Amino acid sequence: DGGITQSPKYLFRKEGQNVTLSCEQNLNHDAMYWYRQDPGQGLRLIYYSQIVNDFQKGDIAEGYSVSREKKESFPLTVTSAQKNPTAFYLCASIPGGSNEKLFFGSGTQLSVL
Amino acid sequence: GESVGLHLPTLSVQEGDNSIINCAYSNSASDYFIWYKQESGKGPQFIIDIRSNMDKRQGQRVTVLLNKTVKHLSLQIAATQPGDSAVYFCAENREETSGSRLTFGEGTQLTVNP
Numbered sequence: 001d002g003g004i005t006q007s008p009k010y011l012f013r014k015e016g017q018n019v020t021l022s023c024e025q026n027l028n029h030d031a032m033y034w035y036r037q038d039p040g041q042g043l044r045l046i047y048y049s050q051i052v053n054d055f056q057k058g059d060i061a062e063g064y065s066v067s068r069e070k071k072e073s074f075p076l077t078v079t080s081a082q083k084n085p086t087a088f089y090l091c092a093s094i095p096g097g098s099n100e101k102l103f104f105g106s107g108t109q110l111s112v113l
Numbered sequence: 114g115e116s117v118g119l120h121l122p123t124l125s126v127q128e129g130d131n132s133i134i135n136c137a138y139s140n141s142a143s144d145y146f147i148w149y150k151q152e153s154g155k156g157p158q159f160i161i162d163i164r165s166n167m168d169k170r171q172g173q174r175v176t177v178l179l180n181k182t183v184k185h186l187s188l189q190i191a192a193t194q195p196g197d198s199a200v201y202f203c204a205e206n207r208e209e210t211s212g213s214r215l216t217f218g219e220g221t222q223l224t225v226n227p
């Protein structure tokens with residue numbers, strides 16, 4: 001079964017804690033993306049990666065970090081510097097060229113305790 | 114029923130009616146556009162796409178219209194069903210030096226009343 005798997009589905013963060021959201025894809029896609037979605041809002045781009053070992057900041061990268069050591073994995077760390085982390089986080093991928101539709105995972109809801 | 118731009122984020126229609134969801138995009142250089150449907154607590158699902166060299170594209174019960182002159186995109190859903198209730202997002206693709214990236218609109222909540 002090919003697809004994008006995000007885990008966990010629900011995650012809670014304590015004050016001052018870093019948490020990492022997992023995103024794995026077995027679609028052999030080159031490019032991967034992280035979006036943040038607040039209630040009643042659209043999707044805002046956090047980070048994206050076109051190839052392994054390379055990634056670029058999106059529109060709201062502050063307080064987040066990523067790595068792309070493997071083609072199939074693009075984990076997102078929400079650091080303690082992100083003061084308002086409560087949101088729905090979506091990971092997506094595309095095969096690699098331009099003008100392609102994004103395939104989305106099912107999302108992770110992050111909340112602050 | 115019809116929504117207007119991003120200032121009317123909700124649209125309520127009767128089952129069986131046609132729905133029109135509108136979207137204004139910002140970049141005249143954008144060359145690819147997509148409509149997504151998102152149900153509560155789930156990731157967005159692809160509905161239909163259109164490239165900038167076209168002004169209309171039809172799918173099953175859905176039609177996307179592109180007006181590049183006024184930078185406007187619309188999604189028409191025929192014979193709207195309760196299962197169509199969701200948030201609908203338009204997205205525009207831009208080419209940047211670091212690669213292509215999609216920018217999403219704020220979305221429209223479609224509610225279908227039985």
